[in-house]
Amino acid sequence: MAHRYKVREIAQQSGLSEATVDRVLNNRPGVRENTIAEVKQAIADLDKQRAQLRLNGRRYLVDVVMQTPQRFSDAFRAAVEAELPVFAPAMVRARFHLWEAGSTAQMVDALGRLRGSHGVVLKAQDDPEVAEAIDRLVDSGVPVVTYATDVPASARCAYVGIDNHGAGVTAAYLVQQWLGEAPSDVLITVSRSVFRGEGEREVGFRSALRNSGRSLVEVSESDGIDATNERLVLEALEAHPNVEAVYSVGGGNVATVAAFEKIGRFCRVFVAHDLDADNRRLLREGRISAVLHNDLRADARMALRLILQERGALPVEPARPVPIQVITPYNLPVQC
Known part of the structure; x- marks a missing residue:
């Protein structure tokens, strides 16, 4: 031994x-x-x-940089802040750089302006310019962990999050089981096509339903923002009267539910991602069917640990895949 x-x-x-x-x-x-x-x-x-x-007496400053709807960034920020004391006796602090919609240039600029950082947790576009910005940080000694959506061509040290392709296949299985023999078509809502994780979910979903005979209708480029998403979903529903199911890849679910209700369309099954405040309420009200969720605190803990590992402060442990939880109104956790 x-x-x-x-x-x-x-x-x-x-x-x-x-x-x-x-x-x-x-x-x-x-x-x-x-x-x-x-x-x-x-x-x-x-x-x-x-x-x-x-760790004793050491101080670390970690930057969390995310382009994502506020409902998700609020939930992840709370998870990070809850996990910071776990790394005592070191003092780990976090700075948050969060916005809902923006360009690749804005992300590159945000990464380039970081100063005094000991590591970055990043949710960003899978774009060559973003990969280069990550590489510059890593070359300067700042480890980067991608979260929820990966930038694999970069020098990031690890990816933390669910198997997005597997999540899409799981969503397809649930939709198909719930629809049964109903000849319904399915709406897929994507916040923005530049996020690799969302693309992987969509590919998994489409591949699993390829032989189902159902038409798949996509709505994208809403950034998961409710006002934009509702308009796009309404247009899609009016153009496709047989859509009676939803796989929400990128959020904006309050708006999607509102669009169905506005035109009086029944939604037979609605599968979403992330147990944020909106989705918890929609689940309790029976307005969505299931949420594919992962423990955000466990994600935050793993991301912070990987950064400290890269800095030699903790022994190396491999990043493990995050399990997907299928949450219904009947197994809704008290706390997430």
Whole structure:
């Protein structure tokens, strides 16, 4: 068994003799499984203690940069702020740079104006200019973690978020099960095509419904903003009278529900993303069917941890895929 500590240190931590620890570390026969487990736990505890010593008294400033609807940025900001104390005894502070709609140039400018940052959590367009801006930050010693939507051609150290393609396939499965034999067409609402995560969700959804015989109608470029989204959805519904289901990739669900109600159209099934305040209310009222959700606090914790890992303050742990939760009115979490 590989180890980073002297036999004496592991023995002290585990309460076992040095001879026993030596037998475990060298894979000698005659050692009980629970003894091996005790040695492994002692090494893990020593790793944590070493990390605590590295963190003690250190100060880190993390920038969260996101173009996203305010309902989502508010929820993620609350998640980040709730997780900052977890990294004590280090002091981790966050600055937030959040806006709802804008150009690639605005994102590049925002990234270029960051000063004194120890790391960036980023939700941005998958665009070559954004990738270059990320690369400049990384070259200057500032690690970048992409969140919810990736920029894979950049030097970002990791992506945190759900498997977006898998989320789209899951949404298609739910829509198909709920619609059953009804010959309804499906509306897909996308906030903006430049976000890779939304594109991956849409591709997964379309691929899973390819042989269903249903027409898929897309509405995009609303930035998930309600006023814009309602107008675009109304136009789509009036042009496509057989649309009776929705997969909301990019938000604006209050507006989409309002558009159906405005023309008196029944929506048989509505699958959305993210358990923000709007979607919680719509679920409780029975106006949407299900929300594909992931734990934002777990996301925030992972993103912050990855930044501290890159700075050598924490031991390296691989980023794990974030599981998708299917939330209905009957399993709505009390807190998210």
